[in-house]
Amino acid sequence: MEPYFSEVLWIVVLGFIVSFIVAFGVGANDVANSFATSVGSGVLTFRQACYLASVFECAGAILIGYKVSDTIRKGILEVSIYEGNEEQLMLGMLAALIGSAVWLLVATYFKLPVSATHSVVGATVGFGLVAHGGKGIQYMQLVTIVVSWVVSPLLSGAITVALFLLIHFLILRANNPFKAGLIALPIIYGIAIFINVLSITFDGSKLLKMDNLDLWMIFTISTVAAVVVAIIAQLFIVPWQKKKILNKTIEEGAPYKEDISVNTISTKALDIAVIQDPKKAIQAEKDVKCENNENVNKLFNYLQILSAIFSSFAHGGNDVSNAIGPLIAIWLIYTEGTTGSASESPILLLLYGGVGIVLGCWVFGERVIETVGTNLTKITPVTGFVIENGASATVLLASKLGLPISTTHCKVGSVVFVGWTHNKTLKDKSKEPVNWLLFRNIVVSWIVTIPAAGLTSAFFMWIFSYIY
Template sequence: MEPFANEILWIVILGFIVSFILAFAVGANDVANSYGTSVGSGVLTFKQACILATIFEISGSVLLGYKVADTMRKGILDVSIYQGSENVLSFGMLSALIGSAIWLLIATYFRLPVSTTHSIVGSTIGFSLVAHGLKGLNARTLGSIVLSWFVSPILSGLISIIIFSIIKKFIIKSKNPLNSGFIALPIIYGLTIFINVLSVTLDGSKLLGMENIPIWLSFVISCSAMILVAIIVQLFVLPWQKRKISPLDNIDVSKNQKNDIESKFGSASTITTMNVSTASLSEPVIKQQDESEDNVNRLFHFLQTLTAVFTSFAHGGNDVSNAIGPLIAIWMIYTEGSVLQKSESPIYLLLFGGVGMVIGLWILGKRVNETIGKNITKITPVNGFTVESSAATTVLLASKLGVPISSTHCIVGSVVFVGWIFGEKHEAKKSVDWSLFRSIIFAWLVTLPIAGAISAFCMWLFLLTSS
């Protein structure tokens, strides 16, 4: 096919429209995962989350999205079998966009956090089965993607348990939780920045000239950023946090205990004439422990905002491919006249996908945001930080490997693991809403076949009308 052939121009135009709708749906359903725990714990308002997402989802899309986008547009299928029938592959990619977009909008309406990766992979398989049957499907790539769907929530959940166990042992359960938190804060900030910078510089985007940066230099840059941030936190953030939190923690404990006891049982003279149980007298001590944990949670407020940004950045890098991977394939066929698509994913299309995602978050993201942040389990700044850190680390690792895993699976897996292992259990209510979790699992299972069926139907219609 000649480059810029008029015969597929209508597919390109329709592809841009449907791709934007899909990016919108991805934002509405999936970007909420990045900030659900922060909003659910009260650290951020939904509006603040949307503002941060606008910045960091788009940044992640541009800086990291190229690699997974390449996998989505030419790694799942052997596109060489479409040589000489470029319009058929264009039909297929358009069908994939339509199938995925319709299913994601339905799931968002029902407030279910489903996998946008499942959707687009299922849609791709659907049109391919109609076009060429099993021929052309890259079994090895598909196998690694399918395996990642099961591994990612478990891996993310296990990382959550490790991180939260360390925080619980060395900070929450220490003799002085707040001081321990102050000591750990620069270290935690530094490590978070280290992972983030390393993800951008190591095997970075060719479009930004980062592909030739040696591994040692990537680590030097990342370590330098880590040390610099740790120093800034130690010199400026820590004093601010101490001024903000310490006055709440420096109240005389004995006075607290005395006032608490007198408020419950009367004056000291009255107490001596009453039969007050040891358990009752220990209540002020329990209250003091609760206040210490509350102060640690306050300490993690700002830190959770950082990890929410970290998660958002990672999500933009991994999941922008779901929205614009097929569109890039259509655009490359149109501009190059070939299905082999030698060029790098264009940065302007990555930007296009990122913008579409954040618009979807602003308009419809609140629906799924509440499911993630409030309805599955109780989220606090400490466990919210844990969930976001582990999910983002898992997603960023996958992005660098070019594996399009589900950020939804990662974040839900972490939320469930943390709630199940460390959540507060009451007689009338379990720490995790298992009925909701079962509904989410069911939505995950039907995502691939439903999106695939819609895509297959669209492909059948396109082939029927073009013949």
């Protein structure tokens, strides 16, 4: 096909429109992956979450989104079978966009967090079945992706639980949890920065000239960033948070002495309460421990915001591919006239997808945030922090490998695993740790996603084949 062939211009125009709708749907549905736990724990308001998403979703789309977009564009189908019939591939990608858009908007209406990755891959396979009866679908690549969908929530959940148990035993179960939290805070800041900077710089953005950095330089940059942030946390953040939290505690009528351990306070409370009522003695000890853990939760407020920012960055990098991958294929065929383009994903198209994601977040994002952040399980700043870091580590690693895993599966897996584990550590039998009925509905929506998007895409591909 000749480059800039005028007869297919309508496909390009429609592709731009529909891909923006897909990006809108990704933002409306998948924004919960980044900010649901922060909003659910009360650390951020929905509006504040949207402001942060506006910056970091776009940044992630531009800086790390190109690699996953290439996987969506080149990894699912053997595009060489469309050589000489490039118009058919363009129509197929348009059908895939429509299939993805329809399902994402339907799921968002019902407040169900579905996988945008599932949607676009299922839609791509759907038009491929109509176009060539299954020929040209790279089934091994598809199997790899499907396996990652199963592994990702389990891996993300396992990492998140490990982080939570580490914090639980080292800080929450310490004699003085608040003091232990203050000591650990700079280290936690440093580790969080190291992991995320390493993920960003390793095989990083060509736009920022990070794609050819030596390994020693990558580790040096990550280590320096971690040490600098840890020092800043020790010198400024820790004293400021300590003063703020203790002043707030005193204002609320609960005087606190940092040199007295929880056990000491609990024992005195116990001596007084035992004279009156043995049951009150137990409650007195619980109240003191609860107050200390509440102060520890406050220490994690800003860590959770930091984690949400990195999660948003990772989400923009991974999920922009769902909206822009098919559009990039359409655009490169139109501009170069061939299906075998070796060109990388254009930065402006990645930014275009990022803008669509942000708009969807502002308009309809609150619907799914309510499901993941509030209705599925109880989330605190501590559990929210580990949920976001466990899921982000999984997603960022997958993004660097060019593997389009489901951020939805990662985040929901982490929420369920930690919600259950947190409840068991509290030994609270008064309520279910997880809303299992809601979780069942979410899993059903995951199962339905691939066939729903695939059938919709196949239907539109059949129409396009008939009229074009």
